[in-house]
Amino acid sequence: MSKSPKFDREQVVAKATNLYWERGYHATSMRNLQDAIDMRPGSIYAAFGSKDGVFRESLEHYAEQSIGRFRAQRAAASSPLQALKNTVRQVVIQSKTDAPSSMCMLVKTVAELTDNEAELLEFAKAKLKSVEDAIAELIKEAQQAGEISAEKNAEHLARFVQVQIAGLRIYAKANDDAPLEQMISEMFESITATVQ
Amino acid sequence: MSKSPKFDREQVVAKATNLYWERGYHATSMRNLQDAIDMRPGSIYAAFGSKDGVFRESLEHYAEQSIGRFRAQRAAASSPLQALKNTVRQVVIQSKTDAPSSMCMLVKTVAELTDNEAELLEFAKAKLKSVEDAIAELIKEAQQAGEISAEKNAEHLARFVQVQIAGLRIYAKANDDAPLEQMISEMFESITATVQ
DNA sequence: AAAATATTTGAGCGATTGTTCAAATATAGC
């Protein structure tokens, strides 16, 4: 004897994610959010508790989406290394035109937030770590497949890839004409080099 | 027959820079700014025109400070390459404890702003480019000194360094225990390698 | 010391912030 919510939480979070991703935490107002997800304040607060609550769930959604990309590319590619390369290309090059921001939402969040929003900052850091773990898994697969030297440390390489992606995406936003394809190729040359 | 401003513009801009650097553009209110620089609204608006005006001058100040660091390290170091290494270490490692933010203010700004603040965004991009130019100059010096292969492209390497610094500083903020010293060493190994 | 000209002050503007909550509305079980 009741009524169930009529909004699709998944879709709502996806829309909220895109807005937060584009504008960042502080520049996104609840008013902006209301318009983007087509919900009124009361419903939003009943469903998510606060602006932070929506943001937190958006970060979660974004992280899942990011990790899902690795899985999707792994399923589509001919090898683990190819999947990693394709994911990096997708994330660095395609996001320039296809995504709400050319930058990673988790990186943007870590860059933007301070101790004043400690919880959200820590949450974003943790999600970034879980993305790094997904990269490490793919690298280990590539090592088993003989595409990357097994003598190298997978976590070490995953960290390297993480730094490169973050650096490249920032650089891509700051320089519209950056030769990203070439920069990505060079990055993978140092990963697949036989000597470390 | 008049009166001259009693505030020290240089000092005021320095304080404003530190505040904007730490909190970012959107999270810094004029009230915060008033407190930080100890000026009342009327004086601030007479001197800088707007919140954007203060921010713009802060970006300018920050960029000059950044380029000045290269000069200072160049003067102190035994060689151009050593100066570059020391600057990278200073910027990536020391800034974790000594600076308002562990991240580059220009990078934070490029990451945060959107087309809604197009002018400031373009300004930050341009300043980031001028920092890259300063790196390229140092690399050319290192090439003339025989520390880096003259066959390599200096602008190309400067771009590489810029990507690495941005990536490392983001990574340093996201991971408190990152082995930065080691990561920086590895980066320079690929710069000074005899084959490219 | 008076006059002229600048800067500094801070109350307060309209707009917007995140959030609340009583009223209206929809749905499920009886």
Place this chain on the structure above:
DNA sequence: GCTATATTTGAACAATCGCTCAAATATTTT
């Protein structure tokens, strides 16, 4: 179709936002 129990709505809250401007204050020239 009635009752019970949700959800949804949107007006409105106090606080804060970026900013303005008349009045007060300081400095310099006459």
